[in-house]
Amino acid sequence: MSVLAAIVGKEFRAMSRDIHGLMVLFVMPAIFILIMSLALKDAFTPSTLQNISFTIVDLEQKKLTQDLSEQLKASGYYYQDSHNLNITEIEQQLRLGELDFAVVIREGFERAQVEYKSVPASPPLTLLINPSINPIADQGFQGQLFEVLSRQKIKIIMRLNGMSLGSPEGGSLAEKERNYSASMVAVEYPATAHKIRPTSVQLSVPAWLVFSMFFVVIPISTILIKEREAGTLSRLSTMQVSGFSILLGKLIPFFLVNQVQAAAMILVGIYLVPQLGGDALQLGPSLLGLWLMTCATSMAAIGYALLIAVLVRTTDQATTIGGVSNIILGALGGIMVPKFTMPDFMQQITEFSPMAWALEGYLDVLVRAGGVSDILNEMATLLLFAAVMLVLAVIAYRMKGFNR
Amino acid sequence: MLSIAAVSYQYKHANESALIHVDLDIAPGEVFGLLGPNGAGKTTLISLICGTLPLQQGAISIDGVEEAGWRSKLSIVPQEYAFYPMLTVQENLNFFTHVQGLKGNSAKASIANAIAVTGLELSLKKVAGHCSGGIRRRLNLAIGLLNDPDYLLLDEPTVGVDPQSRAFILETIKQLAEGGKTIIYTSHYMEEVELLCKNVAIMDRGCILLAGQLESLLEQHQTMATVRLALDQLTVIQRTALEEGFPSIDLNNNLQILDGVSESSLTQLLQLCVEQQIKVEQVRYGYQNLEELFLSLTKRSLRE
Numbered sequence: 001m002s003v004l005a006a007i008v009g010k011e012f013r014a015m016s017r018d019i020h021g022l023m024v025l026f027v028m029p030a031i032f033i034l035i036m037s038l039a040l041k042d043a044f045t046p047s048t049l050q051n052i053s054f055t056i057v058d059l060e061q062k063k064l065t066q067d068l069s070e071q072l073k074a075s076g077y078y079y080q081d082s083h084n085l086n087i088t089e090i091e092q093q094l095r096l097g098e099l100d101f102a103v104v105i106r107e108g109f110e111r112a113q114v115e116y117k118s119v120p121a122s123p124p125l126t127l128l129i130n131p132s133i134n135p136i137a138d139q140g141f142q143g144q145l146f147e148v149l150s151r152q153k154i155k156i157i158m159r160l161n162g163m164s165l166g167s168p169e170g171g172s173l174a175e176k177e178r179n180y181s182a183s184m185v186a187v188e189y190p191a192t193a194h195k196i197r198p199t200s201v202q203l204s205v206p207a208w209l210v211f212s213m214f215f216v217v218i219p220i221s222t223i224l225i226k227e228r229e230a231g232t233l234s235r236l237s238t239m240q241v242s243g244f245s246i247l248l249g250k251l252i253p254f255f256l257v258n259q260v261q262a263a264a265m266i267l268v269g270i271y272l273v274p275q276l277g278g279d280a281l282q283l284g285p286s287l288l289g290l291w292l293m294t295c296a297t298s299m300a301a302i303g304y305a306l307l308i309a310v311l312v313r314t315t316d317q318a319t320t321i322g323g324v325s326n327i328i329l330g331a332l333g334g335i336m337v338p339k340f341t342m343p344d345f346m347q348q349i350t351e352f353s354p355m356a357w358a359l360e361g362y363l364d365v366l367v368r369a370g371g372v373s374d375i376l377n378e379m380a381t382l383l384l385f386a387a388v389m390l391v392l393a394v395i396a397y398r399m400k401g402f403n404r
Numbered sequence: 405m406l407s408i409a410a411v412s413y414q415y416k417h418a419n420e421s422a423l424i425h426v427d428l429d430i431a432p433g434e435v436f437g438l439l440g441p442n443g444a445g446k447t448t449l450i451s452l453i454c455g456t457l458p459l460q461q462g463a464i465s466i467d468g469v470e471e472a473g474w475r476s477k478l479s480i481v482p483q484e485y486a487f488y489p490m491l492t493v494q495e496n497l498n499f500f501t502h503v504q505g506l507k508g509n510s511a512k513a514s515i516a517n518a519i520a521v522t523g524l525e526l527s528l529k530k531v532a533g534h535c536s537g538g539i540r541r542r543l544n545l546a547i548g549l550l551n552d553p554d555y556l557l558l559d560e561p562t563v564g565v566d567p568q569s570r571a572f573i574l575e576t577i578k579q580l581a582e583g584g585k586t587i588i589y590t591s592h593y594m595e596e597v598e599l600l601c602k603n604v605a606i607m608d609r610g611c612i613l614l615a616g617q618l619e620s621l622l623e624q625h626q627t628m629a630t631v632r633l634a635l636d637q638l639t640v641i642q643r644t645a646l647e648e649g650f651p652s653i654d655l656n657n658n659l660q661i662l663d664g665v666s667e668s669s670l671t672q673l674l675q676l677c678v679e680q681q682i683k684v685e686q687v688r689y690g691y692q693n694l695e696e697l698f699l700s701l702t703k704r705s706l707r708e
Binding site for chain 2: 227229230231232234235236237238239240241
């Protein structure tokens with residue numbers, strides 16, 4: 001028993017002095033609870049609808065179309081006025097994620113609603129959707145639209161036939177009209193290559209690719225710390241090798257590692273996921289854009305990793321701080337929680353996560369069928385971030401006397 | 405001539421100076437022994453010479469030139485295995501040659517010379533981390549020779565090696581000195597210093613306690629006696645008798661060494677010990693080795 005007591009006592013002492021271990025056990029979950037709770041604060045309440053925006057383009061301007069507009073505006077979703085915009089401009093807004101849905105009511109809508117039996121040859125209503133919207137939000141809005149259309153149609157039929165909703169005829173009619181309403185609507189994702197709904201693989205590959213690229217922080221930190229402990233950094237310093245050269249020397253190989261990582265994950269999305277029954281990843285029209293986005297993300301990830309590598313003292317710290325900070329950046333960056341579910345202030349915080357910039361850039365290319373010109377902002381931000389991180393790393397390298 | 409003049413250094417957040425007004429002159433082509441216990445300031449002094457620490461006070465010059473330009477003539481062989489354990493011996497040599505800007509034939513010649521001097525021919529393809537302690541020490545030394553330095557700073561170059569490798573390394577150092585290189589040698593092993601060095605400096609707590617030619621330093625202290633008494637067993641009467649008879653002797657010294665006793669007073673001291681029945685554990689008179697010299701200067705063990 002005394003042996004066991006000694007071991008237990010030793011473990012408690014060791015544990016209490018392992019600050020990083022305790023951080024992982026206590027601080028990390030606390031931070032996670034904080035971030036995730038705030039991020040998902042509105043996810044289960046109706047106020048979430050206010051974070052999903054839509055607009056209506058009424059090309060017919062009749063009584064029924066105005067009624068439809070009013071009912072949609074009363075549905076709880078955020079209505080964004082777009083009176084001064086044409087369809088192309090609205091499509092651009094959808095592509096940029098500035099707008100989530102656009103309901104375009106075309107000529108012939110009222111006639112199609114009033115006519116009872118005939119299914120319209122071409123749908124008089126088009127629903128344009130932001131392709132990077134979360135599928136749940138997508139289905140939710142579509143459901144709401146069909147519901148409003150069905151209700152409107154049922155009211156018309158009942159009024160014409162003198163029926164009530166409680167009657168057996170009324171119940172079967174509601175079900176029938178719901179299906180009919182679906183045929184009234186053409187659903188399009190205007191920013192995608194084939195205007196079809198992006199698959200889960202199309203959304204998940206960029207997210208996890210960005211997340212994994214930022215994990216270079218652990219090997220980079222570990223290598224730098226081992227070099228310092230072994231005295232090789234000090235030796236290189238006596239050989240007049242500058243800290244900048246040493247850090248730059250790490251950037252290049254890990255840049256290549258990130259390229260291989262990106263290629264491997266994209267290949268998994270294209271070939272392996274379909275083998276297991278999923279959809280295949282579509283690369284989009286701009287391979288150059290995809291590669292440039294990978295380069296910019298890689299530079300940002302390595303710049304960040306180098307700063308962490310210089311700031312931490314031990315490999316334990318590198319693993320803990322590098323790993324935990326990545327998870328936090330991922331949570332804040334919309335990797336784990338869709339941005340649209342977050343309250344406004346959390347959405348503003350995501351603007352400070354490099355993972356969010358990288359994710360937006362990848363979504364531009366892979367989901368919104370964007371080209372190089374569409375990702376210039378994200379690339380510039382990521383490269384600026386990389387440069388700032390690298391400069392800070394070099395300064396910290398000198399200030400901390402990493403060469404001694 | 406490598407001259408260190410009035411050099412002091414204090415680390416940030418440290419209460420005491422790591423170096424206090426250090427003066428040293430090291431002549432070209434000699435093996436100079438820099439001795440001292442851990443924390444004496446040896447590594448700080450070496451770092452200042454190499455330029456990995458910025459000079460705060462004083463001056464360091466070679467042949468009167470204080471600019472850092474001559475640092476390319478220096479090379480340090482640190483106590484740690486400062487190379488990449490996952491690379492082979494050859495790959496390490498190649499890497500450290502190329503980062504110093506050596507290319508082509510001059511790089512090949514440097515590597516070949518370093519291999520030949522340190523006898524690494526049979527270990528070139530081995531992964532450095534898998535090599536024996538002796539081979540790793542030789543590789544550490546070989547990397548220090550790649551830039552063909554005029555001044556070689558060796559920090560404990562034989563720690564953790566077997567006697568054979570130790571003998572090889574010591575022999576190599578001797579040959580390097582014979583070849584004209586100036587070597588600053590720090591070690592805990594006094595017998596190595598006695599074997600290699602003509603001049604030494606003994607440091608402790610950031611100060612140079614003694615510096616000069618090893619032989620003459622030992623000679624100067626030759627006539628002093630070292631007496632070890634069982635101080636912990638002294639009665640009050642015995643202690644009083646000692647204090648009255650020999651006021652210069654420090655009876656609070658835990659190591660129980662009474663040094664600096666001259667030939668004439670030694671007889672009186674021993675007589676007093678017989679009269680007072682004080683137990684004498686050891687008496688040495690005459691030649692002192694380096695370790696004893698250090699102990700007499702610092703009252704501390706070199707391996708402390």
